[in-house]
Amino acid sequence: MTDPEPAAGLGIGRLAGYHGPVRGLLAICLLLGACALLASGCGEAKTASAAPVATPKPRCAHPAGWQKLANRIKAPVYCPGWLPDPLTSQIDGRWSNGDSVSPDRSYLESFVWQETGAGAAGGELHVVLRGYPGVTRIPTCSTGGADSRNVPCFDGPRGTVTAAGITAKLYSGPNQDMDAWHAVLLWHRNGTMYTLSEHVAPPLTFNKTVSYLKRELASLVLVKPEA
Numbered sequence: 001m002t003d004p005e006p007a008a009g010l011g012i013g014r015l016a017g018y019h020g021p022v023r024g025l026l027a028i029c030l031l032l033g034a035c036a037l038l039a040s041g042c043g044e045a046k047t048a049s050a051a052p053v054a055t056p057k058p059r060c061a062h063p064a065g066w067q068k069l070a071n072r073i074k075a076p077v078y079c080p081g082w083l084p085d086p087l088t089s090q091i092d093g094r095w096s097n098g099d100s101v102s103p104d105r106s107y108l109e110s111f112v113w114q115e116t117g118a119g120a121a122g123g124e125l126h127v128v129l130r131g132y133p134g135v136t137r138i139p140t141c142s143t144g145g146a147d148s149r150n151v152p153c154f155d156g157p158r159g160t161v162t163a164a165g166i167t168a169k170l171y172s173g174p175n176q177d178m179d180a181w182h183a184v185l186l187w188h189r190n191g192t193m194y195t196l197s198e199h200v201a202p203p204l205t206f207n208k209t210v211s212y213l214k215r216e217l218a219s220l221v222l223v224k225p226e227a
Contacts, residue, residue: 058082058164060221065091070225073105075133078194081219084125084212087111098128098178106132110178126199127216128178133192141176153177154184154195161185161210163218168196170210183209185217196220 060066060079069091070077080089087095091109098110112126132139141153156172168185175184175197182197183206196216200209 058219058221060223061088062090062093063223065093066223067226069101069107069109070223073101073107073131073133074225075105075131075192076189076222076224077107077131078129078196078220079223080127080129080196080216081221082215083111083127087113087125087127104133104135106130106135108178123203124199124201125204126182126201128182128195128197130195130197131192132194135193136188136191138186138193143176151176154179154186161214161217163214164220166217166220168217170213172206183213185213189222 058081061081063079066077066079066089083089089109089111090096091099095111095113096109097112098108101107107130109129110126111128112124114124138152138154140150142148142150151174153176154171155174158170158172161168161170166187168187171184171186173181173183175182179195179197181201182199184195184197186193186195188194196213198204198209198213198216200206204212
């Protein structure tokens with residue numbers, strides 16, 4: 001009987017010294033090994049192609065106004081790259097309803113959307129950002145009214161929220177002034193205290209408000225004053 005021709009590329013030609021049945025068995029083993037190597041290679045390629053895409057860095061949505069603010073107070077400020085629709089973080093823009101700097105260089109930036117109506121037809125989105133250069137302690141606010149008293153401006157600690165390398169304390173209130181009825185995030189950087197707050201009001205529940213705050217915290221971009 002004539003022996004079969006060697007299979008090209010698999011090294012079977014080197015087995016010519018073996019009897020036919022032995023060579024046939026070895027040829028099958030080599031073929032199975034080659035298939036296993038091909039399958040392994042495909043699996044590795046598939047794993048490599050499924051590698052996660054890097055998350056893009058946050059971007060200040062409206063840098064001009066925030067750069068002007070940083071220059072004005074001679075201290076870094078945090079610009080949000082995201083606010084819930086339809087709000088934008090444009091200082092003096094359509095949704096801006098507060099832009100103030102105090103003599104001590106502390107600042108307040110406020111953005112609000114309101115819609116009147118019953119039930120789902122009405123609602124409010126209100127976000128406030130503050131900074132207190134050179135201050136690390138929570139300031140004192142007056143409650144107002146006939147029985148006015150001085151209380152911490154932010155109160156009711158409820159743990160922490162972490163995003164984008166910032167670990168902020170969460171305060172559920174009672175908070176004061178423009179942050180009344182808001183959930184507040186508070187953190188420090190280089191001897192300066194910052195806050196980010198959002199109104200807990202329809203269409204938002206408290207938990208939804210906190211989820212928005214975490215997304216806003218993750219979007220913050222530090223804007224430093226120009227020399």
